Amino acid sequence: MTKKVKVRFAPSPTGDLHVGNIRTALFDWAYARHTGGTFLFRIEDTDTTRVTDEYINAAIDTLKWLGLDWDEGPEVGGDNGPYLQSQRLDIYAQWAQKFLDQKDAYHCYCSPDELEAVREAQRKANVAPGYNGHCRDLTDAQIAAYKAEGRGAVVRMRMPDGNTTFTDLIRGDVTFDHNFVPDFVLVRADGSPLYTLAVAVDDILMKVTHVLRGEDLLSSTPRQIRVYQAMGVKLEDYPVFAHLPFVMGQDNAKLSKRNGEVSIAWYREMGFLPEAICNYLALLGWSPGDDLENITMKQLTEMFTVEKVHSSPARFDMKKLEAINGDKIRALTLDEFLKWSLPFLTKADVITGTDAEIELVKKALPLIQERIIMLNEVPKMLKFLFTKNFAVDAESVSKITDDGSKAILQRSIKELETVSDWNHTNIEAVLRASLIEEMALKPRIAFTALRIATTGSTISPPLFESMELLGKEACLLRINAGLAL
């Protein structure tokens, strides 16, 4: 009988969640959903100097926004909580004490300076740096002496001789010789637990079956397995590991959270859709196959398997993300597009949100849906429909002050005044008849002048539709104003 899958995403929010974090979260989530298992969300905040409440809340918010819903964790609860490690300190302390009692762990009185000196010597001697086992077998007298000195002590796990082999779902069997896995610290001198202790204890206690995480944690796996052993966990109850390849930056360096472009919050502000971000990120290190790329979240959960995840790192490519975002925007229904656009429009002060404004937005959106790749372009493209103090873009003014343009504008006013039923078909008809047919102008020339005068820019939604939405009065007003420039 196979156990029900439980996958966890356990970030340490020392900043806004970034691209790499989210790719991991996405795979965790997709795998849980694919298998019909449980998705557990846990916050690893044992490093209190770097993790803040603000970042924790931001992480929760980001995950929700992306649609990566969790079954156990902050806000939703569960049977294995609490899900913030800072609230589980007593649990870790108990286990650490147990390890001490079992002699699996011991107190180490070495000072940071002493440890550094040892490492320095090791580097010089060209041997593997790491803890040298100095305090492994201290006598009672030695311990008493250290205590008398007032030294603090950390709790260190004893790494036995031998080696650890585990099967990584993505990389196959991986073996680490314990000669290169020194005794590691479980508890700081101040009594607080370290990641190595907390993850292992939590993954077991929370009954996690699959640990899918970044490959930077690959070499810490033998340490976790050591903790499982000390906990007395049976082999078949160890979680299965899968180390996901990195998402790298353009320069082949690991994407770092110091860079603004990696923060998911930034992508949200720019107007990327969560589904586009997830779709793109899913393609980094994984592929649905069959030349398929544009997939829905539902398809992702149906097709995703860890076995198909690559072992090699992937470069993050903004252009491709943009292309996918454009595809996703074009696939939106009008109501969806409206829902996503409104916040951008109000935030940019293009509209305040009245019913009349929303009605007009609704008419205008279809005109720009295939012309944008990010939602933050919506206000830019629709501003001309709502602005109270209209002005032609500075760089476009000179393009309509020549005699040719004046003639076009003059003739347009004359023709447009005659249009009684103001719609784009009629507008186009009179303008083509007069400007193109009679004046024999090139459409490009004639309509560019009108475009600048009515929308203020050389780039706009389709001209005649734009004029229709603007209304006859406003159009004529603006063209007249353009004539006066």
Place this chain on the structure above:
RNA sequence: GGCCCCGUCGUCUAGCGGCCUAGGACUCUGGCUUCUCAAGCCAGCUACGAGGGUUCGAAUCCCUUCGGGGCUACCA
């Protein structure tokens, strides 16, 4: 330095011994369409890091080498 991981077009990938004179997507270039910008359509450029094996046959298996990355904390 040591340990570990990785190596197909510029980028993401398909490929799991013959379907590969290596397919798709993004980017880029050219063209068509066209009221701008897009979108759409067509065409083109460009890859199995290198060297050895194994085999009738290798991108696919093995070895070496080179290159990239991670870890080497009282960070995660």
